[in-house]
Amino acid sequence: TNGVTIIGSGSAIATQVISNDDLTKIVDTSDDWIRSRTGIEQRRVATSTTLSELAAEAGQKAIAHAGLTPLDIDLIILATSTPDDLFGSAAQVQSLMGATRAVAFDLTAACSGFVFSLVTASQFIRTGVYQNVLVIGADFLSRWVDWGDRTTCILFGDGAGAVVCQGNPEKDHLLGFEMCSNGALNNNLNLSYQGNLQDIGEDKQINHGGFQNITMNGREVYRFAVNKVPEVIEKALFRANLTTGDVDWLILHQANKRIIDAVANRLKISPEKVISNLENYGNTSAASIPLALDEALKEGKIKSGDIIAVSGFGAGLSWGASIFRW
Ligand code: ACO
Numbered sequence: 001t002n003g004v005t006i007i008g009s010g011s012a013i014a015t016q017v018i019s020n021d022d023l024t025k026i027v028d029t030s031d032d033w034i035r036s037r038t039g040i041e042q043r044r045v046a047t048s049t050t051l052s053e054l055a056a057e058a059g060q061k062a063i064a065h066a067g068l069t070p071l072d073i074d075l076i077i078l079a080t081s082t083p084d085d086l087f088g089s090a091a092q093v094q095s096l097m098g099a100t101r102a103v104a105f106d107l108t109a110a111c112s113g114f115v116f117s118l119v120t121a122s123q124f125i126r127t128g129v130y131q132n133v134l135v136i137g138a139d140f141l142s143r144w145v146d147w148g149d150r151t152t153c154i155l156f157g158d159g160a161g162a163v164v165c166q167g168n169p170e171k172d173h174l175l176g177f178e179m180c181s182n183g184a185l186n187n188n189l190n191l192s193y194q195g196n197l198q199d200i201g202e203d204k205q206i207n208h209g210g211f212q213n214i215t216m217n218g219r220e221v222y223r224f225a226v227n228k229v230p231e232v233i234e235k236a237l238f239r240a241n242l243t244t245g246d247v248d249w250l251i252l253h254q255a256n257k258r259i260i261d262a263v264a265n266r267l268k269i270s271p272e273k274v275i276s277n278l279e280n281y282g283n284t285s286a287a288s289i290p291l292a293l294d295e296a297l298k299e300g301k302i303k304s305g306d307i308i309a310v311s312g313f314g315a316g317l318s319w320g321a322s323i324f325r326w
Pocket of ligand 1: 029030033034037085110112150151152154189198216218219221222255256272283285313314315
């Protein structure tokens with residue numbers, strides 16, 4: 001079977017910055033409360049680009065960084081829970097990038113979407129079906145936040161990040177992974193459809209409702225993340241025949257600084273090895289890991305050969321980890 005390598009990354013950010021102080025004008029909150037409870041200082045909100053456009057921009061940068069052209073890409077997986085179109089946005093992204101040889105589909109797994117997509121991509125590569133796979137994580141949660149709910153609107157932001165995975169007969173850099181979900185905990189974090197039955201006569205009805213804003217039980221999500229994320233990273237490391245001592249960089253889904261600190265602490269991974277850019281972007285859902293990875297790469301932090309542990313967690317509930325070598 002083919003090995004899997006990650007050969008390029010890219011990201012794209014929404015232009016409009018919303019500071020914590022800006023939020024004090026719409027809800028009863030403060031910069032101090034938001035910083036101390038979450039670590040977030042500002043977030044970005046897309047007002048003039050579609051999700052497909054931002055995802056395509058991140059994808060194009062990743063392809064260029066990998067030294068490829070869009071025509072080299074065989075498969076595009078778009079991890080998103082906030083597509084421009086509920087039928088899927090991946091094909092639109094493919095078209096915007098001119099990746100006309102590629103097949104494209106969406107993968108919905110909330111904040112675990114990037115990790116789940118990376119693992120999915122690797123299966124197609126290992127079997128030799130596809131050689132170059134573009135994985136994009138992009139979310140515009142600003143579209144679905146209740147901007148009058150101070151318990152959630154302070155957390156989220158919009159963004160996109162991408163990596164290019166490539167088959168390699170000699171090297172395998174995707175060292176281990178583990179993915180989990182538990183629908184019994186689903187009601188802790190939702191962006192759900194609510195039906196509305198309408199009579200159409202003859203004792204028949206249609207169900208024509210709509211999607212509700214994000215609802216969240218913050219304390220339960222916090223508890224879940226702090227318990228399950230260290231566990232899933234340890235399992236993925238075990239599969240890779242590694243231990244936490246081998247990890248050069250820890251990149252968690254950027255949900256909350258307190259979650260990141262608590263997970264690193266439980267794993268006894270020192271703060272210098274933790275990559276975080278949460279203060280600038282808030283929680284960008286499926287985009288947060290590739291966005292943080294891309295920034296760290298472009299800053300020159302991550303060196304060739306470094307072992308990186310990534311973990312996504314969120315709605316579903318779902319969580320997962322992947323260990324790879326850069
Ligand atoms: N500003 C000021 N006060 C606030 C705000 C706010 N923005 N939000 C809540 N409060 C108040 C509450 O009303 C409460 O007041 P009360 O004690 O009078 O009732 C008080 O602050 C404390 O509220 P808690 O909810 O207990 O605060 P907590 O310390 O738990 O922090 C937080 C809340 C930040 C949401 C935390 O629970 C958390 O980060 N949870 C994880 C959430 C998360 O990461 N979700 C995303 C997962 S990823 C995905 O899939 C989308």
